[in-house]
Amino acid sequence: SKHIILTLDGPAGVGKTTMARKLADYLKIAYLDTGAMFRGIAYLLGQEALHYSDTTLQTKLLEFKFDLKKDSKDNKFVLSLNNRKLGPEIRTEEVGMLASALATKGVVREFLKQAQREIGKRFSLVAEGRDMGTVVFKDASLKFFLDATPEERARRRLAQLKMQGIEVDYKKILEQIIARDRQDRTRKIAPLCPAQDAIIIDTTDLSLEDVFNALKKHLSDFG
Numbered sequence: 185s186k187h188i189i190l191t192l193d194g195p196a197g198v199g200k201t202t203m204a205r206k207l208a209d210y211l212k213i214a215y216l217d218t219g220a221m222f223r224g225i226a227y228l229l230g231q232e233a234l235h236y237s238d239t240t241l242q243t244k245l246l247e248f249k250f251d252l253k254k255d256s257k258d259n260k261f262v263l264s265l266n267n268r269k270l271g272p273e274i275r276t277e278e279v280g281m282l283a284s285a286l287a288t289k290g291v292v293r294e295f296l297k298q299a300q301r302e303i304g305k306r307f308s309l310v311a312e313g314r315d316m317g318t319v320v321f322k323d324a325s326l327k328f329f330l331d332a333t334p335e336e337r338a339r340r341r342l343a344q345l346k347m348q349g350i351e352v353d354y355k356k357i358l359e360q361i362i363a364r365d366r367q368d369r370t371r372k373i374a375p376l377c378p379a380q381d382a383i384i385i386d387t388t389d390l391s392l393e394d395v396f397n398a399l400k401k402h403l404s405d406f407g
């Protein structure tokens with residue numbers, strides 16, 4: 185079948201991962217969580233990476249190898265970094281904040297852009313992140329931008345963490361979401377914003393099913 189790339193961008197906690205997965209399953213293509221790539225690098229480099237020179241950072245980045253592989257058992261796509269599956273250890277807000285800080289750096293973005301495009305050459309994708317439609321896959325067949333108020337996104341994050349048995353404070357989550365968004369929207373390189381040709385969906389008052397249906401409406405060319 186035809187090679188296609190769909191992009192799904194938006195702020196933290198808006199539900200991109202859930203939707204990108206559902207969409208990829210529906211279309212029977214791979215799903216690429218580019219946030220996990222930034223998080224994986226942040227997790228392995230640690231806080232000290234914030235003080236590295238660009239040259240040092242570049243040297244360290246050369247040691248990282250991402251791969252997307254189809255698991256022979258369940259046919260699901262698995263993203264790995266240096267042959268290790270990226271797991272729950274990268275999902276903390278601390279790692280998210282460090283990822284966001286490193287994501288302001290040109291050398292990091294260049295490195296990941298290359299890795300993302302290489303994966304995009306090998307697979308049809310639903311690519312999820314902040315700059316998929318604006319920078320990395322400018323020629324994507326279809327671009328979506330999901331949005332929601334910070335309050336609603338904080339509520340969703342809270343519910344998600346509660347399900348995992350993690351108790352956190354709503355106010356703290358709201359503050360973290362606002363801080364990370366500000367950093368992502370105001371950075372010089374590839375700031376978070378909808379591509380000119382993106383379909384923008386405000387999900388604030390929509391259920392998961394509503395959002396999925398809204399996305400599906402635009403798929404008629406590929407369905």
Ligand code: C5P
Nearest residue numbers: 218219220222283284287313314315368
């Ligand atoms: O989507 P997620 O919250 O996992 O992303 C973590 C951080 O990685 C974001 O806050 C953002 O700074 C960065 N990121 C990015 N470009 C992408 C994906 C993620 O800058 N395409």
